[in-house]
Amino acid sequence: MTDKRAIARRLAKEAIAAGRPLEWFEKLYLMAKAEGATIPWADRVPNPNLLALYERIKHIPFGPKALKVGCGLGDDAEWLSGLGFYITAFDIAPTAIAECHARFPASKVNYLAADLFAAPPEWKKAFDIVIESYTLQVLPPGLRTKAMQAIAGLVAPGGHLLLVTRARDESDPPGDMPWPLTRSEADMFCSYGLEEIYFEDYRDNESPPVRRFRACYRHS
Ligand SMILES: C[S@@+](CC[C@H](N)C(=O)[O-])C[C@H]1O[C@@H](n2cnc3c(N)ncnc32)[C@H](O)[C@@H]1O
Structure with missing residues (x-):
């Protein structure tokens, strides 16, 4: 059986070795378009782990203005738009954003290419x-703290952050991309002005099951 992550892992490794750890995303989307390379996360359906998180917390009165970080091919953003959120969805890879526009020409989502680490100041x-x-x-562990701080900084006072990520124990090896987060890493959001209001450490329905965290934080 071929490893659907082989190309992504190779590109990530090369990009990190070259000191440009964000460059491989656009390369992968371009390779997928030109040569049919596999984008391992592009299932072309809304993320079932995110849907399940939303089911668990949808009693919370969320405000309408939403932002999807690293939106990929847009399936989650479209689902959120269908729920009635006014959604901006961004990705560092312009080819992914072009694909969102092509796949959803009548979309109400505001798709744009942007880097989390250089987000428009008006998003703060x-x-x-x-x-x-x-x-x-x-994102390699060295960039995570900065990324989490940037993400927390986008949440309005009284607003919420939804998180779904792979998970591991502190004592587990970091593994290969995608690199699972530890509980103490996830807890970093609470150092950036957010408070945890829901947290689940679970195994999903994939075969074999993948350990994940899904969580909701409120801007305190
Ligand atoms: C693993 S994919 C997940 C995509 C989507 N959320 C999904 O579940 O299908 C991560 C996405 O984040 C994007 N990304 C990575 N670094 C980013 C950054 N610094 N700013 C914005 N997007 C980024 C990548 O291009 C990629 O589309």
């Missing part, structure tokens, strides 16, 4: 709900 504390699923785990 601007969103009632920020959704992060699977982006932190593809």
Whole structure:
């Protein structure tokens, strides 16, 4: 059986070795378009782990202005738009954003290419709900803290952050990309002005099951 992550892992390794750890995303989307390379996370359906998180916390009165971090091919953003959120969805890879526009030409989502680490200043504390699923785990551990701080900084006062990520124990090896987060890493959000209001450490329905965290934080 071929490893669907082989190309992504090779590109990530090369990019990190070259000191440009964010460059491989656009390369992978381009390779997928040109040569049919596999984008391991692109299932072309909304993320079932995110849907399940939302089911568990949907009693919370979320405000309408939403931001999807690292939106990939747009399936989660479209689902959130269908729920009635006014959603901005961004990705560092312009090819992914072009694909969102092509796949959903009548979309109400505001798709744009942007880097989390250089987000527009007007996004600061601007969103009632920020959704992060699977982006932190593809950033090398050295960039995570900065990424988490940047994500927390996008949540409006009283707003919420939804997180879905791979998980591991502190004593587990970091593994290969996607690199699972530890509980203490996830807890870093609480150092950036957020408080945890829901947290689940679980195994999903994949075969074999994958250990994940899904959580909701409120801007305190
Ligand atoms: C593992 S994928 C997950 C995509 C989508 N959330 C999903 O579940 O299908 C992570 C996405 O984050 C994007 N990304 C990585 N670093 C980013 C950054 N610094 N700013 C914005 N997007 C980024 C990648 O291009 C990629 O599309």
